[in-house]
Amino acid sequence: MATDAEQLAERRSLRRRLSGWRIVALLAVLAAIVVGSFWAAGDDIPGTAHVARVHVSGLITGDRKTIELLKRVGESAAAKAVLVVVDSPGGTTTGSEAIYDALRRLSAQKPTVAAIDSIGASGAYIAAMGTDRIFARHTALVGSIGVLVQFPNFARLLDIVGVKMEEVKSSPLKAAPNGFEPTSPEARAALASVVSDSYDWFKGLVRQRRHYDDAQLAAVADGRVFTGHQALALKLIDQMGGERDAVAWLEANRGVAKDLPVREWRARSGSRFDVLTYASHIAAVLGFGDLANTLARSELAIDASRLDGMLALWHGPSEK
Structure with a gap:
């Protein structure tokens, strides 16, 4: 029969072995989580050269996650070039400007190309101009160069139901138009000046990036959309095609190695x-x-x- 001292020594040895296995298990799980999270988020994993695919889709707001995503792609040694897949009707002007600026910074670091899938209009077209070259499918919708501000006006409805909104404000143009009273000429003029200034900025960007003269700019900047085929003739895009054609252009014109895998990069969930x-x-x-x-x-x-x-x-x- 084992003595008390032997039993105590055996229990201590067992605890040490268990602690060792627990540490090994913890380290193994942590390593798996770290590698898995980097892979899922599209972070740089050494030795995996690829073309990064980034999507600009839905309503463009210039959210921080998307900006951070583009920054991470730019810092990745494994991402040799970037394919920006555009499928969006646009979004806020400031958000689109933020995405454009981020793509210009990214384009200074590595080759970029945009492929407009079904629609690249308004703010989405602003984003596409941030890349080195723009592709679009034949029937894709491209353009919509313009700025729009919409707001509902319930003034007559409130009169019918007998409701009046009361307010105290510092000046007549504060929070105007507000939808609860008829829009004054002064408020409409103030808002029109904001729209006009943003529109001039948009047109100036198109002129600069697409190398337009006045006549060429006037032909595309009236707010309408064009098919990809029409956009090519108007020089809104550089080439017809989809993602495969865009990657082939990177290989032929930007020194990107042939047959690199195209790997999806996604914004972190937060x-x-x-x-x-x-x-x-x-x-x-x-x-x-x-x-x-x-x-x-x-x-x-x-x-x-x-x-x-x-x-x-x-x-x-x-x-x-």
């Missing part, structure tokens, strides 16, 4: 259950309480650092 969160939970399950707490505090600190401070928002008419 979920709180990121690598540190998962690691914290796993550490807690495996019995590493101090490590779990440290990881949790680190995750909160990173979240706090992402805030930009106070926000000043004007909930006004939407721009497209």
